[in-house]
Amino acid sequence: MNSLLKVNQKYFTTVIAVISTIIFLFPVYWMVTTSIKPMSGILATTPQLIPHEIQFQAYVKNFIQDTEILRFFLNSVIIAAGSMILTLLFASPFSYALARLDLRGKGWIIGFMLVVQMLPNIMLALPFFILFSKLHLLNNFISLIIANATLSMPFAILVLRPFFMSIPKGLEEAAVIDGCSRFTAFWKIILPLAKPGLLTVGSFCFLHAWGDLLFALILTTDKSIRPLTVHLYTFVGQYGTDWNSLMAVATVCVIPIIIIFIAFQKHIVGGLASGSVK
Amino acid sequence: MNIETDISLQRNITMESRKKAKRKKVLGNYLFILPGGIFLLLFLVFPIGYNLKITFEDLTALNILKDQSFVGLENYATVLKDKIFLLSLKNSVIFTGLCIFFQFTIGFAFALFFNKKFPGRNVMRALILIAWMIPLVITGTLFKWMFAGDHGIINHLFMWLGLIDQPIHWLINDHTSLYSTIIANIWIGIPFNMIILLAGLQSLPEETYEAAKVDGAGKVRQFFSITLPLMKPTILTLLVLGIIYTFKVFDIILIMTGGGPVNSSTVLPFYSYEMAFTNYNFSLGATVNTIMLGLLILVALVYLWLVRKEENV
Known part of the structure; x- marks a missing residue:
């Protein structure tokens, strides 16, 4: 019973760690998702935390068309x-x-x-x-x-x-x-x-x-x-x-x-x- | 008798040659530091000296290929009287102070947390460190986007929380520009503080905590009576390093605000850059550099004094 509580506590710590890591690294996530959103998604009135539509236009434009x-x-x-x-x-x-x-x-x-x-x-x-x-x-x-x-x-x-x-x-x-x-x-x-x-x-x-x-x-x-x-x-x-x-x-x-x-x-x-x- | 002198003579000779051989060996040792030493003399010591020399001259882009005249301490007088210099000094102090305070406290909280054992700890610790590894240009660009007046995520968040009614143009407002760059820099500094403090925490003796627990000391008591005092040397070093690294920050300011609006986010390194490469007055730029160096040496001396005081106690 006691050990079960301990194991639970350990995973509870992990959950908190995961949440704080995610919040801390949000800027990096925001960078990557902005790069794969269409302009309409970037300029949407409610920000799209998860891109509604994914496209790689920016990469094509900056790395393939413009070498x-x-x-x-x-x-x-x-x-x-x-x-x-x-x-x-x-x-x-x-x-x-x-x-x-x-x-x-x-x-x-x-x-x-x-x-x-x-x-x-x-x-x-x-x-x-x-x-x-x-x-x-x-x-x-x-x-x-x-x-x-x-x-x-x-x-x-x-x-x-x-x-x-x-x-x-x-x-x-x-x-x-x-x-x-x-x-x-x-x-x-x-x-x-x-x-x-x-x-x-x-x-x-x-x-x-x-x-x-x-x-x-x-x-x-x-x-x-x-x-x-x-x-x-x-x-x-x-x-x-x-x-x-x-x-x-x-x-x-x-x-x-x-x-x-x-x-x-x-x-x-x-x-x-x-x-x-x- | 004869034989004895012979032996002692021989011994003298061998000792002499041994000494010679040893001297040769020691000289050989210096060959190891010769290439790097010459490199550092040429590209580190000489430029610093050159920087100091031109603070007493009137070197600008106009006379760079001609001779410069000696102007004494005129550059120092010009800089110290400049209102923008005083503003940048004030901004540098605010920037460094706030960054250090928040980086350190948040970094410490992270370190205490990651000092616990739980699954996935190492992976997450490494992931957090990525924030510190990203080139500052990129972090600057990224935070410029997040702080953008139109469609920036920070405005969205604050409006959703009800903190503001309408979007704020953080980076082109002279009340908020400096603080926006500070927030970006805090984000960069947290992982560094966390890793150093974590290394310190992991080297603390576990028995002391066991003993404290037996004596009935709670977690808070343990922190203030054991952790903090034992961590003092690490904390002191970290704070000094933090001040030195934060004081240097340049890229973030250049990218996010360009020192503006109206110099409201100009810090000393940026002011020096502007003097030298926007106004092309190299001597004034070098003078600001030298003043900065003086301030940093002061910080280092205070640190040494604190360390010595600590050791004497």
Whole structure:
């Protein structure tokens, strides 16, 4: 009798959890349903919580008839993947050295990484604009990749460090005794073991760069290298109330995030908790 | 005698070479941080320094390719006297304060709830986190649609609840524009607060609660006498992080209101952006950046002071 009550209570908690999750995520639901409603459904006097009629006109119009957006999508992938690779390339040996090797001023370096994370993006975007325009690197993927990598590198270094620290110490010592150089030991033995950390940090870097608006807005004027976020922003300005199309573009922009999130969910949640409160 | 000196000499030599080898090894260690270090010097330290340098100059779009002249503290005087600067500072404080308060309280409630064990907990926790992962441009666009004066769902809801008689144009009304962006930002911040607090709650010792239960302490008492004091370090860090992250918010404002109407929703980062990229006065923009940096450092120092005080007690 008592256990039956307990089981019931457990499911009662689930029901409340489901309801609050649904209410909380309502905006996302509203985005997706707006994109598949006909205009009459969107402008109805009583809002249609469940679409009376479903159509994919907005997707056809924005992705099939107008293929320009595929270009923006590709640009976003180039920028996000590029800055993710650049960040991991520089951050992993750096973070490994902080975790394992004998260095002077480690505490200061770590403190510096913590402090720079609080800089507002505009604080970097403004000098970047001036410097990159002097270097003739505006409207260039390189400047966007560098800008995004700069922003995520301190974060990456800090979050990777505990992953390197958790790898048993004997491993690389053994490799060095066997005649490996420190670097080969790092590359061949430590990095493969740090894969979960690299996945966590990599997905974060990708998502950061994917969502960036400010750098792309400031460092590009040319449509051919603009990412999806800037497109969506100009789209809001041009078609202010064409909610149907806007929500379709927004939905497509979220899809890669949901995919990455589902694939790396465990790593992301863990990384968030370990990396931020430190 | 001879042999002994020989040995000690040899020992000296080997120690010397060992020291050398060790020094070489330590130098080798620095190679690991060299590429990243150079990158950060070039693209992080140098730009910050450059930003500081141009606050003392008169750099605008007009003279960007020519030489700039030194103007001393003139930019700081201009900015501090600007009415819009004071308004943005006030807006930034309201924005940050309200966001933090609601994100934290709602996030805490969620965390306490999700700390219970029930079927489907992990799936729902992950789903909630999606709100935090969505690019801000998209969230901004989405809330712009929900807050729309015509056919926006929030107007529908409020009219259905009888709170308002006729639709309000939330984003183009100078009394409501800032608060609309605040609501959007609270929505984004709740998952982050929830996850951090949940991680803190899960690390609390269960025995303490068992003991409290034996002593007859109720749930409320347990919360205020055990949970809150034990969670203090997590809460403190979270609040400071929250202030820093919220103070930075830019995208949401740009998309939803563009800082308007009449600067009513302009916050400091947006004001800096406008100075630099609408008026093309880079030096003034950089000056606002530097003032912001000063404020953030102040917050960090207060945090360090609080932590130290905590440790001394």
